C-alpha cells in the first residue's frame with residue numbers, strides 16, 4: 001500500500017511492490033534486503049491488507065471476474081502471485097479450483113493460511129511463504145491470478161514477479177487474471193477547493209503577500225528567502241506527483257491511452273519504460289489546464305483459446321461515485337496552459353524506473369498546445385517523480 005500524501009492506497013507506496021527474479025534483481029542492481037525492508041514490510045501488516053480489502057471497486061472486479069467465469073477455475077490449478085490475506089486464493093477455491101498455490105513473500109502468509117482453514121478451503125489452498133521468483137511448484141498451472149497494480153499501474157514494479165511466474169509456471173494454454181492493462185492520461189483543471197492542484201503562481205503570490213505583511217507588522221523583510229521558498233515549492237509541488245481523487249468534471253480534454261499491456265505476452269523490457277506521444281483534443285472553452293491526471297484500468301478477458309464468459313473491467317478513472325485506493329496520479333503543469341474547445345494538446349511522455357529504487361518512477365513530459373488555427377504555443381516541460 002502506498003502512502004503517498006493522501007494515498008492510503010494499498011497498492012501504492014513505498015509499499016506495494018515485489019522483487020524481480022534473483023538474476024534480474026541482481027542485474028538491475030536491486031538489493032533484496034533493502035527491497036524487503038522498504039517494500040514488503042508494509043504488506044506484512046493486516047492494517048495495510050485491510051485497506052485493499054476495503055476497496056469496493058477492486059474487490060467487486062476481482063470477485064466478479066472469478067465467480068462470473070467459474071469455468072476458468074473449476075477443476076483447474078491456480079497460482080495466486082502475492083496472495084496477501086489470501087482472498088483471491090480463497091475465491092479461486094470457492095469457484096471450484098482443484099488446487100491453488102498461494103505465494104506470499106511476507107509473514108502475511110501465516111494469516112492467509114489461517115484464513116483458508118477458517119473458510120474450509122485449506123485442502124485446496126496451499127499457502128507458500130516465499131518470494132515468487134524463488135518458489136518451486138510441483139506442477140504447471142492453468143490460471144495465474146494476481147493483484148499486482150501500483151499507482152499509475154506500474155509503480156512498485158510488481159508485475160515483474162507476475163511475468164516471472166507466468167514464464168515459469170503457466171501452461172501454454174493458461175489464462176492470466178487480469179489479462180490486459182492500460183495506462184491513461186488526461187489534461188485537467190484545478191478542482192474547486194482542491195488545494196492539491198492549486199497552481200504554482202497562486203502559492204508564490206501568497207508568499208509575496210506574506211513577505212509584505214511580515215515587513216509591515218514585524219519589521220523584517222523575508223525576501224531573502226523567496227528564492228529558497230520557490231525552490232522548495234518546486235521540489236514538493238512540481239517535482240513529485242500527487243495522489244488525488246480527481247472529479248470527472250475536472251477533465252478538460254479527451255483522455256488518451258499511453259500504454260497497453262497484454263499480460264500473457266508482456267516482457268519486463270516492455271514495461272521497464274513507457275514512451276508515448278499522444279494528442280488530446282480540448283473539450284471545453286476557456287479551460288485552464290493546470291495538470292495531467294494519470295490512471296489505469298485492467299480487464300479480465302481470459303485467454304484467446306478460452307475467453308471469459310463475462311469480461312470484467314477494473315477502472316481507476318476519475319469517478320464521482322466510485323473512487324479507489326489507487327486514486328489518480330496528478331502531475332502539475334507550470335505554467336498552466338490556457339486552451340479552448342477545438343485546440344489540441346500534444347504530449348510526449350516517458351516513464352522509467354528510478355535508478356535508486358526500481359519500484360519508484362521518473363516521469364518526463366512535454367506538452368504543446370496546438371490552437372484550432374494551427375498555431376503552436378511554446379512547449380511546457382516537466383520532470384516528476386512518482387514516489
Ligand SMILES: C[S@@+](CC[C@H](N)C(=O)[O-])C[C@H]1O[C@@H](n2cnc3c(N)ncnc32)[C@H](O)[C@@H]1O
Pocket residue numbers: 010011016017018019020040043044052053081082083084085086087088103104105106108130131132133146147148149158161
Ligand atoms: C497488492 S497486495 C495484494 C494482496 C492480495 N492478493 C489481495 O488482492 O488482497 C500484493 C501482495 O503481493 C505480495 N508480493 C509482492 N511481490 C511478491 C513476490 N515477488 N513474491 C511473493 N509475494 C509478493 C506482497 O507482499 C503483497 O502482500
